[in-house]
Amino acid sequence: MTTSEYASERETTEGRVFTVTGGDWDSLTASVDPLSNEKIVVNMGPQHPSTHGVLRLVLELEGETVTECRPVVGYLHTGIEKNLEYRNWTQGVTFVTRMDYLSNMSNEVAYCLAVEKLLGVTDQITERTNTIRVMFMELQRIASHLVWLATTGMELGAISMMLYGFREREYILDIFEETSGLRMNNGYIRPGGLAQDLPESAVKKIRDFLKYLPKKLKEYEAMLSGQVIWQQRTQGVAVLDVTGCLALGITGPVLRSAGLPWDLRKTMPYCGYENYEFDVPTATTGDVWGRYLVRVAEIRESLKIVEQALDRLRPGPIWIEDKKIAWPSQLALGLDGLGNSLEHVAKIMGQSMESLIHHFKLVTEGFRVPPGQVYVAIEHPRGELGVHAVSDGGTHPYRVHYREPSFVNLQAIPAMAEGALLADVIAGGASLDPVMGGCDR
């Protein structure tokens, strides 16, 4: 029954099914009788390079026009929220950081803000910690937007953009590695403080990066903005206006590309964002082009914030004063990774029995969080990241739910894709910047 080497076909109860692997579209169309079979159902993904991870789209096509689009998610569900309930509040950080793997720091900050609000210690977080948190969230935003630029460039045919985007992101991951010992999944932001202080070497790296990136950004714009193919693949494609965005709950750069300057850093500030000067870039077109402009402009704004944060950085404690919450360790970056510093171990062991007991209790058992529930939201690279945390008074979260912007934003794919061309599904889906690890959790 095989019509060609590539596009194999088989008969099923649902009709004829073809398996297409790419480059064999001609042999498929040749074997479909256009008179009896007007409608084709294409199953795109879950393993498709332009679906940003394991997203599956079931598309009904008439010719090249999409008449129906059904997104299928869940292929990366790992039960992170369930797992959180079996670990103490501090250990939760290492779980949430793995949700949206392109914005680990933002996930961690959102979680820690929720725990701190439950504890009622939001005001006691030190100035230095807040500044470092802001700086790292913004570096994370830049890294995330660079990956967006890279992958979207690749999907729309600008392969070199992919190499450049990932290359520049590597600088930021180096900074994270210098500080936390890990490039991704850092586990660096902790309830009440930070895993360890920002080393001087990282400050120097950040300063260098601030000089380096603006030049590169100009190069990208020179490469993409004036290019006719890029313009035609993005302008007027996958339009979603403010009404549509609000109805579907879309936030972040997609909402701002439609013209509404809603940015939680400005409208509901946290971590001291009200003390920084930056603009909220918007566009009015509501299409992929507008989202591109907004994201590139946001990288520039984030650079401004990082620079201000560096200037505000003063020596000081990173942990909250309350010794019943503050992690009693002093981590040091050794040759074999991050670990407890030997001096600190010697100090605890030699000091007093009580401090050893306290250390042991806090590390093994964790601190208790008064019962209640909070909802904390931050501006994530992809939109509103909300954490609904519930405590029953114990040392473990009773329930933590992540309102993931990737999950909510993906609902917009049918609205963008239906009635448009098949090729624009790729551009529209990419412009939402979904990260499936975050979507499926």
Place this chain on the structure above:
Amino acid sequence: MSIQSGTEGSAPVGAELGAPAQTPPSPDKGMFGVKGTGDVSGFGRLTRPRPAVFSSPRPYGEYFDDVYDALEEAYPALSEAIEKVVVDRAELTLHVRAEHIVEVCQVMRDDAALRFELCSSVDAVDYLGSDERRFHIAYQLTSMTYRRRVRLEVAVADGVTVPSVTRVYPTADWQEREIYDMFGVVFAGHPNLTRILMPDDWEGHPQRKDYPLGGVPVEYKGAEIPPPDQRRVYQ
């Protein structure tokens, strides 16, 4: 703390294979003798009844009084719809009866003095054992006009349906599907209430408190991951 050497007559499981020593867990005790969610600490949460949640007295403070008054004016049947009003940690929670949730959402969205245009999040919490109506659905509403947030909470028992708010907030579509998938709460009037994160043929609802973590056979290999309270036993 020492690793238990095993009950009489039973060698630690896996001891011959060179694996970390495991002893069969006693039937009525989890890790460290604690039931319920496995507490790796061993000392806390022996039994912890969830404290009752009471209505907060007026004035609620901040913008909460304005929101409540505006809602009362726009929705005269409010006293029937609302069970209690809780202000905690600078957040307002309106506990709404399930049958009124769609109307309340509609008013919250459309009234000029309320304008909660965005439904940020819909999720559920399972209060098994501490509340007869174990599933609490929380709707986090955001007013972009006034920069306010309010949480609506609906409590239902197992098997009771909740009206779907997708007609008012289409964004609730996938989030209600997730709640159905994870907790088994059925939303009446939802356009397509199917599983979303778990496979379609999955049995059970994983986020329920009586659903175990781990211990579920892994497809393809016949392997099984032991639940965390049975991986190691220190006693």
